[in-house]
Amino acid sequence: MPQDITNAIDVRQAVKRYGDFTALKTISLSIHDNEFFTLLGPSGCGKTTLLRMIAGFEDVTEGEIFLYGEEIENLPPDKRPVNTVFQNYALFPHMNVLENVSFGLEMLGKSKSEARTRAGEILELVQLSQFGARKPLQLSGGQQQRVALARALAPQPKVLLLDEPLSALDLKLRKAMQLELKHLQRETGITFIFVTHDQDEALTMSDRIAVMSAGELQQLGDARDIYEKPANRFVADFIGETNLIDVIVKSKDGDRVLCEFPNGLTLTCDAVDEMDVGKTGHMSIRPERMKLHQTQVEAENFKGKVVENVYAGTDVQTIVHLQNDMKLAVRTQNSDTGKAMIFDPGTDVFVDVEFGSARLLAS
Amino acid sequence: MAGGAASGGSTQGDTYKEARNWLLLPAWVTLSILVLLPVLLMLVYSFLTKEFRGGVIWEFSLGAYDQFFFDRGLFGDEPPKLEWTYITIFWRSIWQAGLATILSLLIGFPTAYYIATRSEKVRPLWVFLITIPYWVNLLIRTVSMRFMLREEGPINNALVWSGLADSPIQMINTNFAVQIGLFYSYLPFMVLPIYAAVERYNFSLSEAASDLYASKWTTLRRIVLPSVRPGVVAGCILVFVPSMGAFLAPDLLGGAKNFMIGSLIEEQFKGNAGNWPFGAAASMILLSLVLIILTLYARQQARANKAGA
Numbered sequence: 001m002p003q004d005i006t007n008a009i010d011v012r013q014a015v016k017r018y019g020d021f022t023a024l025k026t027i028s029l030s031i032h033d034n035e036f037f038t039l040l041g042p043s044g045c046g047k048t049t050l051l052r053m054i055a056g057f058e059d060v061t062e063g064e065i066f067l068y069g070e071e072i073e074n075l076p077p078d079k080r081p082v083n084t085v086f087q088n089y090a091l092f093p094h095m096n097v098l099e100n101v102s103f104g105l106e107m108l109g110k111s112k113s114e115a116r117t118r119a120g121e122i123l124e125l126v127q128l129s130q131f132g133a134r135k136p137l138q139l140s141g142g143q144q145q146r147v148a149l150a151r152a153l154a155p156q157p158k159v160l161l162l163d164e165p166l167s168a169l170d171l172k173l174r175k176a177m178q179l180e181l182k183h184l185q186r187e188t189g190i191t192f193i194f195v196t197h198d199q200d201e202a203l204t205m206s207d208r209i210a211v212m213s214a215g216e217l218q219q220l221g222d223a224r225d226i227y228e229k230p231a232n233r234f235v236a237d238f239i240g241e242t243n244l245i246d247v248i249v250k251s252k253d254g255d256r257v258l259c260e261f262p263n264g265l266t267l268t269c270d271a272v273d274e275m276d277v278g279k280t281g282h283m284s285i286r287p288e289r290m291k292l293h294q295t296q297v298e299a300e301n302f303k304g305k306v307v308e309n310v311y312a313g314t315d316v317q318t319i320v321h322l323q324n325d326m327k328l329a330v331r332t333q334n335s336d337t338g339k340a341m342i343f344d345p346g347t348d349v350f351v352d353v354e355f356g357s358a359r360l361l362a363s
Numbered sequence: 364m365a366g367g368a369a370s371g372g373s374t375q376g377d378t379y380k381e382a383r384n385w386l387l388l389p390a391w392v393t394l395s396i397l398v399l400l401p402v403l404l405m406l407v408y409s410f411l412t413k414e415f416r417g418g419v420i421w422e423f424s425l426g427a428y429d430q431f432f433f434d435r436g437l438f439g440d441e442p443p444k445l446e447w448t449y450i451t452i453f454w455r456s457i458w459q460a461g462l463a464t465i466l467s468l469l470i471g472f473p474t475a476y477y478i479a480t481r482s483e484k485v486r487p488l489w490v491f492l493i494t495i496p497y498w499v500n501l502l503i504r505t506v507s508m509r510f511m512l513r514e515e516g517p518i519n520n521a522l523v524w525s526g527l528a529d530s531p532i533q534m535i536n537t538n539f540a541v542q543i544g545l546f547y548s549y550l551p552f553m554v555l556p557i558y559a560a561v562e563r564y565n566f567s568l569s570e571a572a573s574d575l576y577a578s579k580w581t582t583l584r585r586i587v588l589p590s591v592r593p594g595v596v597a598g599c600i601l602v603f604v605p606s607m608g609a610f611l612a613p614d615l616l617g618g619a620k621n622f623m624i625g626s627l628i629e630e631q632f633k634g635n636a637g638n639w640p641f642g643a644a645a646s647m648i649l650l651s652l653v654l655i656i657l658t659l660y661a662r663q664q665a666r667a668n669k670a671g672a
Binding site: 055056057076077078082083084086088090091092093094103104107108151152155 | 567576586589
């Protein structure tokens with residue numbers, strides 16, 4: 001099969017089994033050159049296994065992996081021009097920071113002085129120049145994280161693999177590192193493959209995201225795609241917050257589908273998946289895509305009663321009870337002008353679902 | 364090796380301080396009686412005058428040390444020359460023990476590494492298997508090693524039978540036999556500390572090294588070995604020190620030619636022919652030598668740590 005040499009990584013029909021347990025079920029995906037690509041999923045979904053297969057730490061049970069057109073799945077890790085930032089950093093404790101960062105360059109046959117010079121430049125890039133002589137244990141978690149990053153970047157890998165590198169940092173530092181990673185990726189032009197279970201992190205940093213669950217690829221797309229057009233119930237639920245409602249297709253009119261909720265209410269939405277009348281599916285409505293009104297503004301508005309308001313800084317989450325025990329979560333942006341949109345508990349309201357924001361999912 | 368004591372309790376202030384001192388008392392008493400007193404006794408004996416049928420006369424003398432280092436002729440009236448006999452025995456002990464330590468390390472390290480990388484379930488079983496031979500008395504094991512190595516023994520029989528050797532190879536009563544005996548006696552002391560160190564080793568460091576283009580061998584040399592070095596050093600000390608003073612293996616496997624310091628000391632206290640002050644002096648010299656080696660190591664270690672900080 002001719003290979004596309006412009007793709008950084010091509011995973012073809014890759015399967016990973018441990019004895020009877022299948023960790024990865026036939027995954028195929030392409031990662032473009034110079035892309036910030038994220039493998040996102042809950043723990044145990046196979047994302048780290050896939051990353052370790054690309055790095056060479058795990059054998060590929062079936063299938064192939066190509067790096068810029070070159071087949072690599074049978075090469076040992078030290079023969080693959082990719083480098084990894086490990087979750088626990090895995091810095092060499094008996095070497096100082098400079099020695100850690102220059103290790104890979106020395107292994108590639110660079111002279112000691114050349115390796116040290118280049119390591120010094122990389123340390124400057126991650127703002128750690130003055131820490132070269134320190135041992136890893138004398139650094140803070142955030143600094144260790146940067147050393148791990150510098151060490152993996154120093155040999156100028158064709159692809160940089162990052163295995164949940166920010167999970168051990170506190171929120172503020174994590175946010176700062178997210179931006180820094182994004183800048184580094186732009187600056188170096190190296191393809192980044194980033195593994196995380198944190199959807200915020202994935203949405204903020206990635207050019208494209210592969211959402212995984214139970215060893216399978218659920219959806220591949222950019223942040224907007226997977227947030228606004230989730231392919232299935234799992235993606236809709238995993239990415240961001242959403243109201244997931246079981247529905248039955250009542251009637252179809254071209255691209256429009258009329259769905260009925262368990263409580264008898266109906267809503268018209270776009271048909272995305274091909275679904276026949278009478279079929280059951282799921283409807284996903286994002287809380288921020290609904291508005292509360294005192295009076296009915298559209299024919300399909302739901303009548304309900306405010307039960308609870310949860311103040312969350314930038315917005316307020318309101319729980320609304322509809323007829324027959326159905327609940328909806330609605331988010332309202334916090335602003336002076338929007339104040340009128342927030343109602344006290346006990347108030348009767350109408351919920352307006354923006355057209356196009358309710359998404360019907362077959363599975 | 365130091366620094367393990369200051370872990371728990373010290374933050375509790377004075378509450379437990381007194382209790383702790385009392386709890387340590389039995390250990391102090393036992394160690395004093397069993398370790399400190401005998402050593403002091405030997406130190407004193409080494410400066411006394413010998414009694415001809417064993418035992419000592421309570422009279423200060425440097426005779427034992429003089430006899431160790433100087434030759435003053437048969438009647439003791441010639442000008443002193445350096446006495447090489449005992450220094451040679453010491454020197455032989457050092458390199459015999461050294462070779463046995465190297466042999467133990469070469470065999471013990473892969474063994475320990477293998478055990479430490481098995482699944483957690485089977486590791487205790489492997490450790491147990493390593494200790495099984497030590498349920499048999501050391502003397503019995505050394506004697507059976509003699510049977511194994513002798514000319515009509517199973518090893519030579521197998522060599523001749525398989526055609527690897529034309530005639531039985533002389534193995535018993537050689538330095539080689541002594542090293543094998545020492546190696547066999549003290550191998551677990553090498554395996555167990557290294558096992559403990561490798562078990563604690565973070566194997567993602569090896570992954571990181573191979574990810575950074577290091578070969579398996581380079582990873583072992585530059586990442587694994589430095590990380591498990593305390594275990595390796597402990598193992599080497601635990602094999603080297605008892606090997607230096609061993610007398611069973613040299614006696615039973617080495618024969619008269621391969622006399623070691625342990626046998627020399629043993630002879631001085633055996634039967635009526637012994638010379639107690641001389642045996643005590645040889646023990647003190649052995650002890651000093653070991654302490655000097657350990658101190659040098661500790662110094663070098665401290666310097667290395669300082670340089671790293």
